[in-house]
Amino acid sequence: MEGFIHYQAQVFKDGAWTKPGSWDMRKFDFGEEVGTKLYYSMFFEELRDIPEMYPTLRDTGFYISGWNLLADLLITPIVMLALKLAPRLSIRPMGKLMWWAMNRSKPPYRVVLKVEATGQLNGKQARVDASIEHEDGYELTAIPVVALLMQYDQIRKPGLHMMGHLAEPDCLFDDMQQMGVRVSTSIR
Numbered sequence: 722m723e724g725f726i727h728y729q730a731q732v733f734k735d736g737a738w739t740k741p742g743s744w745d746m747r748k749f750d751f752g753e754e755v756g757t758k759l760y761y762s763m764f765f766e767e768l769r770d771i772p773e774m775y776p777t778l779r780d781t782g783f784y785i786s787g788w789n790l791l792a793d794l795l796i797t798p799i800v801m802l803a804l805k806l807a808p809r810l811s812i813r814p815m816g817k818l819m820w821w822a823m824n825r826s827k828p829p830y831r832v833v834l835k836v837e838a839t840g841q842l843n844g845k846q847a848r849v850d851a852s853i854e855h856e857d858g859y860e861l862t863a864i865p866v867v868a869l870l871m872q873y874d875q876i877r878k879p880g881l882h883m884m885g886h887l888a889e890p891d892c893l894f895d896d897m898q899q900m901g902v903r904v905s906t907s908i909r
Contacts, residue, residue: 722816725801726808729764732782733772747784751833751852760784767883774886777840792822832858842908851906853897861902868896 729741739745745762763785772778787793800819803811835852842849855861869876869888876887898904 722800722804722812722819725815726804726812728801730762731764732762732780733768733778734780734782736772736779738769738772745782745784749784749835749837751835754829755831755833758786760786767885770883770886788823789826791825792819796822830856832856832861834861848909849906850909852904853894854903855901864897864900864902865893867900868893871896 730744731739731741732745733739734745741764747760747762748757749760750757761784763783765783768781768783771781787797796819800811800815803815831854833852833854836849838849840847853861855864865884865888869884872889872892876889878887894904
C-alpha cells in the first residue's frame with residue numbers, strides 16, 4: 722500500500738517523459754489463456770536511463786493489469802483516493818480491502834511480463850516479442866534475483882547498480898528458465 726502512495730504512471734512518449742501523474746492506457750494481447758486486456762502505465766526508476774542508453778528510442782513504458790474486475794475497476798480507485806487523502810490512516814484498512822478483492826480472483830493464476838519492441842535489427846525493420854511467465858508472482862520476483870546472483874563473479878563491479886542494467890540477459894534468462902520460468906521470444 723505504501724507503494725501506491727507514491728505511484729507514478731509516466732511513460733516515455735514521442736521522445737520525452739510524460740508528467741509523473743499522467744496516465745497512459747494500452748491494450749495488449751497475451752495470447753489465448755490470458756487474452757487481450759487494458760493495461761495502465763506504471764513507472765519504475767530503472768526505466769529512467771533507458772532513453773539515454775538508446776538515443777533513437779521514441780517510446781517506452783511499463784504497463785500493468787490487475788487481478789480481477791472488482792479489484793481493478795472498483796477497489797483500486799478507492800484505494801488510490803484514500804491513500805492520497807489520508808496516507809497514514811488508510812494504509813492498513815486499504816491493504817485489507819485490496820487483499821480481500823485480490824482473493825476474489827479465480828484460477829488459472831499467472832504473472833506474465835512481456836516486451837513488444839519494434840525498430841531496426843541489422844538494418845531492417847523488425848518486431849521482437851519476448852515474455853516470461855510463472856504461476857507464482859512471488860517466485861517470479863525472487864527467481865531473477867537468484868539468477869543475477871549466479872552471475873555475480875562475472876558482473877561484479879564497485880558501486881550501486883540497477884539489476885536490469887548489470888545482468889547479462891541471455892545467461893539470466895537461461896538460468897531463470899532452469900528455475901521454472903517460461904521464457905519465449907520471437908523475432909519477425
